[in-house]
Amino acid sequence: MKVVVQLALAACACLLAGCYGFRPSSGGGQISGNVSRSINANDVALPPGYRIEPIARGLTFPTSATFDERGALFIVESGYCYGEVWTTPRLLRVETNGAVSVIASAGRNGPWTGVAFHDGAFFVAEGGALEGGKILRITRDGKITAIVDGLPSFGDHHTDGPAVSPDGWIYFGQGTASNSGVVGEDSAKFGWLKRRPDFHDVPGADIMLAGENFETKDVVGTESRRKVKTGAFVPFGTTTQPNQIIKGRVKCSGGVLRVRPDGSDLQLVAWGFRNPFGLAFAQDGQCYVTDNGYDDRGSRPVWGSPEVLWKLQSGAWYGWPDFSAGEPVNTEHFDPPGKLRPKFILAKHPNAPPKPVTTFAVHSSADGLDFSRSDRFGHVGQAFVALLGDESPATGKSLEPVGFKIVRVDVRTGIVQDFAVNRGRVNGPASKLRRGGLERPVSVRFNPGGDELVVVDFGIIRHDKTGAHPEQGTGVIWRIARVP
Amino acid sequence: MKKHRVLLAAVAILAVAIIGCSSARRGEAIGRPVQVSSPEIQRGQIVFQQHCHRCHPGGEGGLGPSLNNKPVPSFLMKTQVRAGLGAMPEFDKHEISPDELDDLMRYIIFLRRAR
Numbered sequence: 096m097k098v099v100v101q102l103a104l105a106a107c108a109c110l111l112a113g114c115y116g117f118r119p120s121s122g123g124g125q126i127s128g129n130v131s132r133s134i135n136a137n138d139v140a141l142p143p144g145y146r147i148e149p150i151a152r153g154l155t156f157p158t159s160a161t162f163d164e165r166g167a168l169f170i171v172e173s174g175y176c177y178g179e180v181w182t183t184p185r186l187l188r189v190e191t192n193g194a195v196s197v198i199a200s201a202g203r204n205g206p207w208t209g210v211a212f213h214d215g216a217f218f219v220a221e222g223g224a225l226e227g228g229k230i231l232r233i234t235r236d237g238k239i240t241a242i243v244d245g246l247p248s249f250g251d252h253h254t255d256g257p258a259v260s261p262d263g264w265i266y267f268g269q270g271t272a273s274n275s276g277v278v279g280e281d282s283a284k285f286g287w288l289k290r291r292p293d294f295h296d297v298p299g300a301d302i303m304l305a306g307e308n309f310e311t312k313d314v315v316g317t318e319s320r321r322k323v324k325t326g327a328f329v330p331f332g333t334t335t336q337p338n339q340i341i342k343g344r345v346k347c348s349g350g351v352l353r354v355r356p357d358g359s360d361l362q363l364v365a366w367g368f369r370n371p372f373g374l375a376f377a378q379d380g381q382c383y384v385t386d387n388g389y390d391d392r393g394s395r396p397v398w399g400s401p402e403v404l405w406k407l408q409s410g411a412w413y414g415w416p417d418f419s420a421g422e423p424v425n426t427e428h429f430d431p432p433g434k435l436r437p438k439f440i441l442a443k444h445p446n447a448p449p450k451p452v453t454t455f456a457v458h459s460s461a462d463g464l465d466f467s468r469s470d471r472f473g474h475v476g477q478a479f480v481a482l483l484g485d486e487s488p489a490t491g492k493s494l495e496p497v498g499f500k501i502v503r504v505d506v507r508t509g510i511v512q513d514f515a516v517n518r519g520r521v522n523g524p525a526s527k528l529r530r531g532g533l534e535r536p537v538s539v540r541f542n543p544g545g546d547e548l549v550v551v552d553f554g555i556i557r558h559d560k561t562g563a564h565p566e567q568g569t570g571v572i573w574r575i576a577r578v579p
Numbered sequence: 580m581k582k583h584r585v586l587l588a589a590v591a592i593l594a595v596a597i598i599g600c601s602s603a604r605r606g607e608a609i610g611r612p613v614q615v616s617s618p619e620i621q622r623g624q625i626v627f628q629q630h631c632h633r634c635h636p637g638g639e640g641g642l643g644p645s646l647n648n649k650p651v652p653s654f655l656m657k658t659q660v661r662a663g664l665g666a667m668p669e670f671d672k673h674e675i676s677p678d679e680l681d682d683l684m685r686y687i688i689f690l691r692r693a694r
Contacts, residue, residue, distance in 0.1 A: 115643065115666035142607040399642060399668075401633035427668040453628065456636035495640030510628055512613075513606040513637065520602040522639060 115494065116432060122458070122487025123496030123524045124558030132555060132569040135531025139573075140518045144473075147515065147550075147575045151193040154570030155182050159209040159463060160540040160549045161217065168542075169198065169217065170551060170572060174205025175224055177486070177556070178563035179286040186210065186217060186233055189572060199237035204229070206253055208372065209267075209463070209538070213259040214356060218242075220267050222253030224287065230257060230267055230354065242358030247272065247348050249291040250282065251370075258374035258382070264353040266364065266382060268371030271348040272296045275424075276327035276416035276440045279394035283314040284489075284562065293330045299347035299366030299412070303442040304328065306337030309394035325394065327416065327440040338442055349415050351384060351407060367413035367448065368405075373463045373538065375478070382407040383452065383478060383506070385461040389419055391431050391491030395440075397424050398431040398491065401454035402461035404478065404504060414448035416440045421450045431491075453509035458485040459498035463538020467503075469545025472577065478504040479514060479548060481536040484524055486558055496523035501536055501550060501575075515550070515575060526555050534569065548575040603645035605637055605693050613693050615686075623686025626679045630670060638690045643667060647691050653684045 132152075139147050156173035163169065167188060174184025184207040185200040198217075206222035221229040221241075228246030233239050242265075246254050252270020260266055273282060278295050282288040292315045304327060313321040315331055326335030345352070350366040351374065373385035384405045389397035400419040417424060417439045424437045431437075455461045460483035467474045484498035499522065501515040517525055517532040525532045535553040542549065554569030605611045615621050634643035643666075657680055663669035675683065 114664070118644075140608045140610070398666075399634065427663070430668070432666050454633050457633050457642040459636070459641070491642075493642060494644055497636060497641040508625065510624060511632065511637075513608045516604075516606070516608050518609070520604070522604065 115492070118494050120488040120492035121495060122485040122493040122558060123499050123527055124484070124486060124556050124563070125488065126527050126557050130526040130555055130557060130566065132526065132534065132566070132571075133531040134571060136573075138518050138525065138530040138532035140516050141575065142514065144578055145575055146578050147573055149193075149571050150191075150574050151189045151195060151572040152570075153568050154195070154554070154572070155567040156206070156553060156565065157537070157551050157570040157572065158207060158553065159538045160551050160572065161210045161212045162540070162543050163212050164543075166543050168549065168572075169210065169212065171207040171210045171219060172570070173207050173222070174203065175222065176206070176563065176565040177285070178565055180565050180567070181205070182567065184221070186219065186237075198235070199233045199239055201239055202226075208253055208255045209257055211257050211259050211265070213263070213265070216356075218257050218259070218265050218356070220254045220256045222255075223248035224253060225249075228254030228269060230254070230265060232356070232358075242356070243354055243361060246346050247294070247297055249294045250278075250287055250296075251285055252387075255370070255372045256374045258376060260353070260376055260382065261380045263356065265356055266351060266353045266374050268368065268374060268384065269346070269348060269350045269352065270368075270370035270372070270387075271415065274390050274393045275395040275397050275437065277309050277325055277394040278331040279309065279325060280311050280314050281393035282331070288315060288331060295330050296328050296348040297346075298328060298341055298343040299345070299350050299363050300343035300445060302328070302341050302343065302445075304335050304337070304339045304341060305439050305442045306335050306339060307438055307440060308334045311394055349413075364409050365407060365411045365413060367411070367415045367445070369415045373461065373480070374407075375464045375466055377466045377478075377506070378468055378476065383464065385464055385480060386413070387460060388457060389424070389429075390458075390489075392489065395437055396431040396434055396491070397429050397437050399429050399457055400424070401457050402459055402482075403454055404452045404461065404464075404480065404506075405449065406452055408449055411449055412445035417444065418448045420454050421448045451509075452506050453504055453511055455480070455482060455502070455511060456497040458487060458490050458493055460484060460486070463540075463551065465539050465541050465548070467545065468541060471544070471546035472541065472548065474503055476506070478506055479539050480504060481538050481550065483535045483537050483553065486556070486563060488560065489558060489562060495521065496527060499524045499533060499535065501533075501539060524555070526557075533573070534571070546576060549573070550575060601648040603639045603647040605639075605647055605690055611693050613690060615689070619682050620686050620689050622679070623682035623684070623689075626675060626683045627686050630675060631683070634667070638687065646687060653688065656684060656687065
């Protein structure tokens, strides 16, 4: 009997070694020592019959790619990264030999999160951390005009997209100000709260609050020991009451909107997203949206919330801030270890949220996507999605790196399969693995012929307890195609 | 007594070796294709995608620990799914039915063996 007990204890010790509570966070950006970017296509693993090569390197914070009608490649550099690093947002043309030339650059209102080419011009989502979000129209000779402005982009998440529908509308996303509806100490850590102490989330329709308020340190005022209470959808330090009504508006937080290319007829298509970063239209004209899940941080942390791929339904509410991937957050599944279970923010929900097409790993950051359209590449009809990778520990603990790869999704079944990953015994970004493969893929785009997939690789972002530390000049553009 | 201590130490070392040294990575890209053929395993793959993938992506580690390199028998895994363990929540029969749980176990073991 004593032996059985001892063996059982040994087995328990082995099991507990895998347990969440016992292990420290070990995300992909948590790297010790110096990091540098080396490039080696052989360090990227692909299914048989595919090859990858770098086509441009040394970029700073690239986020998106597009092609013009002649098949020339263009990319945007963001001009901003978490960790509050500001550079100049730029639209660049990439030549076949990897040389880049500047088409347009502008100010300090990044991040530029996406670009699409339509009807002879480029449409760019200007994330707007300093001046508010905008949709820009940029001509071939670099003239910039804002066709939409005044989007609520001063907080955690920004203006995203854009994507052009088959009938010529410009669709784009607008991320939320906060993690889960409440401005808190984490908002100050992001850097924006002291800059914009009155900023908060705005719903897409009138809502009724449950009246939950959350106590934190006063990170805005001058008395650091003072405590304040903050409700949802209101500025920091403002409380709310049960059944209080918050007015909605079209330029809302967590929405997908559309506008005509000339800037007319701005419409809210759907809301209740958290950060609808990637938008793409499948061959049947259906729009799909990637949406970043909640983090385990701030006044109302939500644990275990996956990244989501949605089918866009006009008029629907997608669940934020009370549902994650269609499931209510006030259940055991989302209990943050050692913290209180989230309660509903809303007294009434506009509708039961839709069910997702699929979900991706928690914290993996599902971002830009595109659909395969040609047998010359394969997997026609499947979505290829860039997983930027975790930003642990800021977003919550990860036991191992998640993301840092390209996956493909059968949107009929929801099954997710790895497509381009770094070689090695474990997953992770190239910098952590000390190899030359993918770092942080942030978006993908098929060329007009459909036989090549361009991968935009943001570059190195290290993470520690003080926050994000991006490395300029480490962005890469890759190209994947079938072996001839 | 000495023989039992030696046995205990050997079991512990073997378990650590199995857990620590084998890779949890699977998939066509990494050279360990997961060719699902039987209907039960296909159903199990869907259950895994819906409920497990978010914390154990592809059976690798993430928010939760890796599964593919853990020699845990089915009955223990089923117990953990139903009862939860630590940060892992429980999944009752309304979320994962008994038949779905059986299919899920088949898929997890199939994934573990994919080489």
